[in-house]
Amino acid sequence: MSLDGKVAIVTGSGRGLGLAYAQELARQGASVVINDVDADTAAAAVATIEDAGGSAVAVVAPVGPTTTAQELVRTAVERFGRLDILVTNAGVLRDTVLWKMSDDDFDTVIGVHLRGTFTCVREAATYMRANEIAGRIICIGSPTGQRGNFGQTNYAAAKAGIVGMVRTWALELKKAGITANAVIPVAATAMTATVPYFAAAVEADAAGEPMPEFYRHGLGFGTSDDVSGLIAYLASDAASGVSGQAIGVGGDRIQLWSHPEPVVTAYHEGGWSTEALEAEFPATIGESLQSVGERFPALPDELQRPRP
Template sequence: MLTGKVALITGSTRGIGKSIALQMAKEGALVAVNGTNANSVQIVVDEIHSIGGHAMGICESVATIAGAEYIVSKTLTHFGKIDILINNAGITRDQLLVNMSDQAWQEVLDVHLTGTFACTRAVVQHMKTRDEGGCLINMTSTAGLMGTVGQVNYSAVKAGILGLTWTLAEELKRFSIRVNAIAPAALTDMTQPVIERIQAKCEAESKPFPDFWKVGSPEDVAKVVVLIADDSSTVSGQVFSVNGSKIGKWEKPSHAELTLEELKDIVCREN
């Protein structure tokens, strides 16, 4: 499906990012593997080579503008082009708002939102010059769509990525650059601590474990990413959720006009 395409995948040394890198390589893409640990980057590159794929590694953080631009530049130097960008790099620093440090807020903001912005800007500048279109896929979360207690920083940046996705889909459609987002639910190194805490709390309180947290695998997400990235796809400006075999499509928030009396009724009813 992706033969000859060059795919840059940030945060692709483990979890969902690694699964996407391997799946895209299997489909014929030339893959730029990115992470912040040189050994982990090389392990994924070697694994792709072992299955007959083509890959190169870039050890650098997306958390700064300079770092993100370096990642894009190294990919272009090695492969000569970028057809697909997957903004996957992410971290969590979970705390309740009143306990959250400035550092915990800023680190999550830098990796998720600044990283997505900076990588996207650099790649789009290249794609516009080539004038052959392209595909951008951003990783959001149900935390950004619905909110999650204890993740005010993570929820905020993932909601920001939704706005970025919808805006860029409109800005870039005249250049045939498609922009979509995926809200994945999968058991990874990043999500496992959260899920384990919820499991322990449910057991302590003798409550059933919520179906919402019964998640699929990174490979399930990778299959959807490859499908959206394929040239035959024309979808843009959409947000899809993936949890195992369950795939959903989120709509933009709807707007309903109210009279003052209707507003009073809602406020009173909610209270």
């Protein structure tokens, strides 16, 4: 597999997961447009790629506005001659429970994650279609968008929406040979670093030590590098037949998330009146109600950390 001659944009790639994605794409031969809101961070990210023998350039701008999407695509084409790959990774968090979440908390997260994904993909897909490039669109989702999570109304809505858009784009872009997929990473990030449950794994990663098998294999929780291989694979010609999928990856585990499907189907002649539902719902639908949120097994004693 090689990405020689390919050009990629990775939003939110100044550090963390986004930087790991950009570095792996560059390692496989792609030229990369780095994006971050901080100029120093973006410059440092570019330097890591160039120091390793790769090619990169930075666009310092917040993701969300159409003008940023246009600048990203324009920079890729002007600097490297084309655009083949877009990875939409940029994101922010404004976590709080529903009754405390402000309009700004909601709009900020939706603006960066959901609108930012839409504007960047629209711009990239327009360019790819016009230039007959069988491009790769890779959007970053989250388990929160698949399952929900306490305190993350805005983030859950955005990440669920991204997967919905990806499935739609897979249909709309198929004729042009452009694939669209969502990656659901499970890895040590700034967010998981604050969760006591993951403390032992985050500590090991920060120290450059292997994560305990409980996390890597049991939970499918790993490092940024554990995710970046899937990004590069989906960006390659080898994955030309993969589109419209939501693929989870982390640690030693990879998962294919299903499309939502009915788990129970029942019929009532004449339709479902209030009375019919009261009488029959518990025995038909009620016994198969779905769980919400992620459920984690208890930590082994040796991985327990005191709460701050």
